[in-house]
Amino acid sequence: MSTKTTHIGVKAPTTPQATYIxxxxxxxxxxxxxxxxxxxxxxxMELDIALTNFALDLIGQxxxxxxxxxxxxxxxxxxxxxxxxxxxEAYRNCLLVAQPNVDFAHIVLRQYLFSSFQxxxxxxLLNSSDKQLAAIAEKSLKEIAYHIRFAxxxxxxxxxxxxxxxxxxxxxxxxxxxxxxxxxxxDDVVSAATECGLTEDFTxxxxxxxxEIVQTLDEAGGIKAPETLxxxxxxxAGLHDENLGHILKDLQYMQIKYPNLQW
Amino acid sequence: MSxxxxxxxxxxxxxxxxxxxxxxxxxEIPVINIVELGIVRDVRxxxxxxxxxxxxxxxxxxxxxxxxxxxEKLDEYxxxxxxxxxxxxxxxxxxxxxxxxxxxxxxxxxxxxALSKDKNALATCPxxxxxxxxxxxxxxxxxxxxxxxxxxxxxxxxxxxxx
Numbered sequence: 001m002s003t004k005t006t007h008i009g010v011k012a013p014t015t016p017q018a019t020y021i022x023x024x025x026x027x028x029x030x031x032x033x034x035x036x037x038x039x040x041x042x043x044x045m046e047l048d049i050a051l052t053n054f055a056l057d058l059i060g061q062x063x064x065x066x067x068x069x070x071x072x073x074x075x076x077x078x079x080x081x082x083x084x085x086x087x088x089e090a091y092r093n094c095l096l097v098a099q100p101n102v103d104f105a106h107i108v109l110r111q112y113l114f115s116s117f118q119x120x121x122x123x124x125l126l127n128s129s130d131k132q133l134a135a136i137a138e139k140s141l142k143e144i145a146y147h148i149r150f151a152x153x154x155x156x157x158x159x160x161x162x163x164x165x166x167x168x169x170x171x172x173x174x175x176x177x178x179x180x181x182x183x184x185x186x187d188d189v190v191s192a193a194t195e196c197g198l199t200e201d202f203t204x205x206x207x208x209x210x211x212e213i214v215q216t217l218d219e220a221g222g223i224k225a226p227e228t229l230x231x232x233x234x235x236x237a238g239l240h241d242e243n244l245g246h247i248l249k250d251l252q253y254m255q256i257k258y259p260n261l262q263w
Numbered sequence: 264m265s266x267x268x269x270x271x272x273x274x275x276x277x278x279x280x281x282x283x284x285x286x287x288x289x290x291e292i293p294v295i296n297i298v299e300l301g302i303v304r305d306v307r308x309x310x311x312x313x314x315x316x317x318x319x320x321x322x323x324x325x326x327x328x329x330x331x332x333x334x335e336k337l338d339e340y341x342x343x344x345x346x347x348x349x350x351x352x353x354x355x356x357x358x359x360x361x362x363x364x365x366x367x368x369x370x371x372x373x374x375x376x377a378l379s380k381d382k383n384a385l386a387t388c389p390x391x392x393x394x395x396x397x398x399x400x401x402x403x404x405x406x407x408x409x410x411x412x413x414x415x416x417x418x419x420x421x422x423x424x425x426x
Contacts, residue, residue: 032322045400046399046400046401046402046410049400049402049403049404050400050401050402053402053406055322056320056322056323056324056406057320057321057322057406058322059322060318060320060321060322060323061321061322063321063322064321064351131352132351134352135350135351135352135354136321136351138351138352138354139318139321139351139352139354139355140321142354142426143320143321146401150401
């Protein structure tokens with residue numbers, strides 16, 4: 001056996017390529033899993049189908065990314081093991097994607113914040129020295145475009161809707177805004193990935209992204225983003241809040257009970 | 264061995280493999296096959312010959328099934344030595360769906376996708392051809408479809424999304 005912090009043989013990535021691709025994969029996987037929780041629980045049939053369609057897209061993206069990460073480093077025997085058998089701190093998704101499905105306002109706002117960010121992050125991969133990663137990004141961007149369109153239209157509708165829907169969206173903004181500072185951090189992992197030509201620097205798009213969101217929120221019944229607030233960070237470094245643990249409890253159940261189970 | 268003969272044989276193999284692939288239906292929409300859907304991108308002759316396929320949507324569950332169905336069909340014709348390779352670029356688009364397949368989709372009750380240059384084209388009821396319809400759900404029973412209802416004949420219908 002290796003160290004205590006890994007099990008069923010998953011190794012941590014060491015190359016800048018695999019490290020960065022795992023981060024992209026973890027974001028997609030965890031948000032996909034969060035959305036999948038809504039299967040059968042959407043506020044309306046049509047919205048239920050939309051959320052599970054997005055879950056499918058994101059898990060599909062995660063699968064392509066993990067498979068590609070494995071081509072750099074032999075971290076696990078297969079994609080399922082890599083996706084589902086790591087300990088909590090080995091997941092490097094941002095905190096935002098693990099935030100719970102409090103209500104529909106939280107869900108669509110989380111999607112809007114994330115997908116609008118993901119667009120910038122994936123556009124920066126289109127000229128990657130890694131052709132397969134560029135292809136994954138190009139394919140995913142087609143899906144991201146309608147995720148943004150759907151989520152934004154609901155942010156506007158809720159914010160500009162009834163007193164109740166407006167209040168719920170405002171609560172969601174107050175709650176989720178603090179997790180957005182991490183998204184555009186130029187940390188060591190992004191730095192190493194830009195140095196090896198894997199990605200262009202997208203972190204300089206932070207103010208553009210923020211401008212877009214602030215404008216949408218303003219159109220959504222004049223909601224203001226909190227101004228004085230400590231941004232919470234840590235997911236990218238493996239320091240998660242309690243939410244990820246609950247997700248992993250569900251996600252990992254089958255792989256832990258039946259190691260190496262395949263679909 | 265004479266050169267012309269072997270060249271002809273090689274061409275035969277490619278045509279033969281393509282023909283076999285047209286016998287593999289899309290698992291969700293069995294009236295059209297994977298070649299006319301644009302999933303089969305190429306057949307490359309070599310050692311071993313390769314079939315190049317591309318997924319429609321990243322998470323489409325049919326992708327795995329399609330690979331298995333191709334394998335089964337190749338086995339049936341004794342082509343165990345052919346590789347199936349998935350390739351993402353260029354990215355799949357509904358513009359690759361052939362006109363013949365679009366006609367079959369319509370007969371099957373699915374409004375075929377508009378070309379991406381006409382992506383704002385109105386949905387057309389596959390039963391009565393009316394364009395007087397309303398969007399019920401942007402997302403449908405499979406990633407590639409949305410759900411409409413015809414306001415003239417009052418029937419609901421699936422529309423293959425332009426992607």
